[in-house]
Amino acid sequence: MKRLTFGRLTPLALAVLGFAAHAQEQAAADSIFSLSGFGTVGAVGTDTSEARYVISGQPRGATKSWSGDVDTKLGVQVNAKLNKMFSATMQVLSKQNGDGSYKPELEWAFAKAQFSPSVSARLGRMGAPFFAVSDFRDVGYANTWLRPPQDVYGQVPVSHFDGGDVSYQTNLGSATLNLQAYAGKSKAVFEGVDIEMDKLVGFNASVELEGGITLRAGHMQSDLTVKSASLNQLVGILRMVPVPGAAAAGNQIDATDKKATFTGFGITLDRDNWLAMAEYTMRRTESYVPDTDGWYVTLGYRLGAPWPVRYDE
Template identity: 30%
Template sequence: MRHKTSAHLCSRARGLLAGLVVVAWAGTAQGQEADGRPVGPAALRFSGFGTLGLSHVDAPAGWGFRRELTQSGSGQSWRYDIDTRLGAQVNYSLGSQFELVAQVIARKRGAYASLGDAVEWAYASYRPDADWTLRAGRVNVDAFLMADYRNVGYGFMMVRPPVELYSQLPTTLDGADVSRSWLVGEVQWRAKLMAGTAHVGDLQTGKPSRVRAVAGGMVSREEGGLLLRASVSHARIDLDQTSIRAALTGLDQLGALPVPAVADQARALRERLGASNVGAMFWELGVRQELSDWQWSAEFVRVSARPVTMDDAAYATLGRRLGDFTPYVGYGRASNSIAPLPVPDWQAPLTPVVGAAGAAPAQQLGDTVVAALNNARLQQSTWTLGVRWDFHPQAALKLQWDHVRVRPSGSALWTGSGGQGGSADIATAVVDFIF
């Protein structure tokens, strides 16, 4: 029971962070949808993108690094599956106002994933004029700076989006959105509203959790290469409890015992472990700017969903173009403001009441639940150094080194860590391309 409970709880906390994604919008080149301008007569357009990557992970024994929580982890040192992916997209325009878009991505996914998860986009869009766009179906997510192209490595400077923030976020939303863009002088404004559902999960769970009643909005302002944006949303998180029902029953029984020290702790753990239909608020602020040969970006995210989690994540990147080369540096950090739970001491007070034979499994249950909840916390930071070489108009080589520091009870982004703290170094080479 220890393994199943721990794995499930790790997934639940990750799923909560992943599920609080709101507004959707498509619109970049390089394997993205049309750029928002009215299209002409009916036409079919095909495009694609991909990444070939190889990484060396120097981490504590058994630790598995993941770019995204939807990936499976591996304790191997040499990895090709972290960043490698291949995507294809079809756009079919039906005159100047209607368009059908589909995008499929082949990449490493967790054991819970179904074939349908490879479909990133599958939606119909309607543009009554040049300013308004309405979409329905499976749409991409635009609650973040890199949301439109986070799978298109050619479209951004680094090897991968900063994991402290982007590893926890799903890429698709099943529902509808409406957006409007307009010019005020030289300033480009965009505003978006959305509603729908999403599903999240992890390789260690059999059933992904649902994120329902998602509703939110985003506004952005762009002028002279400077983009500012903010988003806010609310959602209800339905967490699958199939694998933890026995643990919940055990905590209910302990909570009814006439031993206040044990009963109070058991009820508190039961509230954390059994939380479902959780209301969650999400806030995001982002900025990106290009000045001549310099480019930089920064982003901050806060997720508030007590009693499950209270998380902050942020990153900053800076790069400078030198001909075809762009050296860069970055820093990312994620933290949880809910303190780690102490290990319960139940065996001694329970022995006089239920005997040693009954106290031992109760203590084991408490240890397992606390370990699982603590292991689902995220407390880590990453320094990044790298260089991008645009050796071809449609391809780029990137070399990157990441130094990661993980605090105890903060290793939710790693598999096989057992909640331990430590540090790791990741060296990666990728070739990103579009076609």
């Protein structure tokens, strides 16, 4: 996996108090294992009790009564460097899930083979690479935002997948090209409803140019299933109603093994003290789940010297 270095200050919001703590590697220098962690404690409040502020998929959030459920999380990660070629990573993450609990979940558990400086492969459970910021979006201090923009990052309610991927990196003159192909399956709980994504396949391509510019494009598709008892009951009733078009309507809203796709494009400029980011994403499904388009633009300026932060993927 890549070792990324960030020098960004996380902005503060008036309604949110957050801080992050990082545990440095604990293992001895001659050990094959290393231990690290990250955490965020946040409190959120709004000016109304008629609606709740939540991150996409969360059943509990903030009203006039402040809540720590939206942003608070704790992660622990163990890395094992077996030799020059093989390594393994496991990460356990506790945050409010789709059931409204903080039950720790296995977020990562994969083995990696670095066949050459340019080619690597992983097998197991990995972070879902659907967005420009995917692997470290839960690591608060490694991000410019207080939380990822939900108009984009809330479109796909899964954070990991079980399967494998292959990555390739090469230099094209002064540019660096990164390619990734992946396949597997995933499942998640969205506001108490089970969601499954089978036959998941996708790719990502990015190119790093001179001047701190990075361009990215990605696409994935899967068979989507939403396991809702009330929805299945409604579909069954419509299919039995002896009215023209009723059965067709039931088939249209049925969410069992329906094709779903997600496509994203992004650009980042990171030069001196300036940072600019933008993403445009599209979700399309053949079920009752609506088609969506989302985008954001972020512009930032660092005050003072960059804050060196190391994050081991």
